[in-house]
Amino acid sequence: MTARTPEVQTKLPAVGTTIFTVMSALAVEKNAVNLGQGFPDFGCDPKLLQAVTDAMAAGHNQYPPMPGILPLRQAIASKIATLYGHSYDPQTEITITAGATQAIITAILAVVRPGDEVIVLEPCYDSYVPNIDLAGGKVVRVPLTPGTFRPDFDKIAAALTPRTRAIIINTPHNPSATVWTEAEMQRLEELLAPTDVLVISDEVYEHMVYTGARHESAARFPGLAARTFIVSSFGKTYHVTGWKVGYVAAPAPLTAEFRKVHQFNVFTVNTPMQHALASFMADPAPYLELPAFYQRKRDLFAEGLAKTRLKLLPSGGTYFQCVDISEVSDLNEADFCQWLTSEIGVAAIPLSAFYGDGFDQRVVRFCFAKKDETLHNALERLARL
Numbered sequence: 001m002t003a004r005t006p007e008v009q010t011k012l013p014a015v016g017t018t019i020f021t022v023m024s025a026l027a028v029e030k031n032a033v034n035l036g037q038g039f040p041d042f043g044c045d046p047k048l049l050q051a052v053t054d055a056m057a058a059g060h061n062q063y064p065p066m067p068g069i070l071p072l073r074q075a076i077a078s079k080i081a082t083l084y085g086h087s088y089d090p091q092t093e094i095t096i097t098a099g100a101t102q103a104i105i106t107a108i109l110a111v112v113r114p115g116d117e118v119i120v121l122e123p124c125y126d127s128y129v130p131n132i133d134l135a136g137g138k139v140v141r142v143p144l145t146p147g148t149f150r151p152d153f154d155k156i157a158a159a160l161t162p163r164t165r166a167i168i169i170n171t172p173h174n175p176s177a178t179v180w181t182e183a184e185m186q187r188l189e190e191l192l193a194p195t196d197v198l199v200i201s202d203e204v205y206e207h208m209v210y211t212g213a214r215h216e217s218a219a220r221f222p223g224l225a226a227r228t229f230i231v232s233s234f235g236k237t238y239h240v241t242g243w244k245v246g247y248v249a250a251p252a253p254l255t256a257e258f259r260k261v262h263q264f265n266v267f268t269v270n271t272p273m274q275h276a277l278a279s280f281m282a283d284p285a286p287y288l289e290l291p292a293f294y295q296r297k298r299d300l301f302a303e304g305l306a307k308t309r310l311k312l313l314p315s316g317g318t319y320f321q322c323v324d325i326s327e328v329s330d331l332n333e334a335d336f337c338q339w340l341t342s343e344i345g346v347a348a349i350p351l352s353a354f355y356g357d358g359f360d361q362r363v364v365r366f367c368f369a370k371k372d373e374t375l376h377n378a379l380e381r382l383a384r385l
């Protein structure tokens with residue numbers, strides 16, 4: 001008898017090897033400084049590591065409750081209430097997830113039915129569209145304004161139909177590093193008020209907002225909070241992206257539906273990390289000091305880039321810096337990034353990777369969540385441009 005693997009018709013025909021994988025492999029091959037990948041090359045606070053060790057030694061190694069341990073949910077509710085002025089019930093409105101990625105797909109699977117429309121604002125994080133596809137939803141792409149990346153509310157309004165089930169927003173925004181203003185959040189609140197459209201608000205960079213601006217969480221706006229799954233990630237805030245722990249805050253009826261899916265796609269999230277994060281959150285300093293920590297790195301990197309012919313776009317939040325390449329090269333974004341990695345020795349990500357149609361506006365993204373020495377090393381190489 002011959003063993004034969006049955007043929008599988010792919011559920012995600014448009015998904016292949018991403019530019020992130022390609023660029024990372026090329027960066028290794030060419031020994032380039034990797035400013036493409038969106039994660040830190042430095043460690044987290046040793047106190048956080050110790051707290052994990054302590055939690056394991058104390059025997060916190062079995063399944064935690066399905067929505068996450070209560071002290072962590074309480075710490076999150078209290079942080080949101082203090083920073084954004086909205087009270088979530090930790091029992092019924094906060095769920096710990098395996099990073100923001102699982103939170104987003106779980107929210108989508110919980111509320112999007114086949115044929116429902118979901119609005120995404122392009123450029124956008126790469127998991128949103130495949131998540132909607134897996135739910136059988138219809139992706140409705142609305143571009144952010146080219147050049148400024150501001151939301152275009154006329155275009156968003158025009159995209160709303162009776163079939164619109166949800167809109168996904170992301171502030172501070174990956175990849176453009178823009179931050180939504182209070183007025184923009186209010187516009188969204190007003191626009192959605194007469195509708196039953198839900199919001200998935202990806203706020204993983206909530207603690208990285210610069211020059212004194214504040215993060216406009218959907219939690220600040222009652223009309224949005226009532227219809228929104230707010231998603232965040234400890235990976236970004238505490239420099240532990242590999243731990244994959246995040247959370248969702250949403251009104252009780254939305255959380256109830258979220259948990260129905262959550263309990264069958266992950267059931268729950270690793271126990272010792274949850275205990276460690278709960279005790280570490282008692283001190284707000286690490287997240288309150290994050291803007292100053294990253295703003296210094298942003299400015300250090302920007303100062304070096306200003307000496308090149310790359311044109312800096314504003315970086316108001318996140319740990320990304322976008323640059324316009326048009327004075328340096330005639331190549332398209334993807335080819336430029338390959339060239340930059342191979343010939344200059346610095347990896348970056350083309351913005352076209354964040355558009356369904358590969359829209360090319362001659363802009364690439366660098367990540368500055370790196371040790372100072374890594375940034376200096378990259379700048380020395382980029383000085384040739």
Ligand SMILES: Cc1ncc(COP(=O)(O)O)c(C=O)c1O
Pocket residue numbers: 038098099100101102125170174202204232233234235236241244245246
């Ligand atoms: C906008 C955005 N959303 C979600 C994620 C995923 O976060 P996590 O690692 O917690 O799954 C990322 C990570 O890069 C991101 O940039």
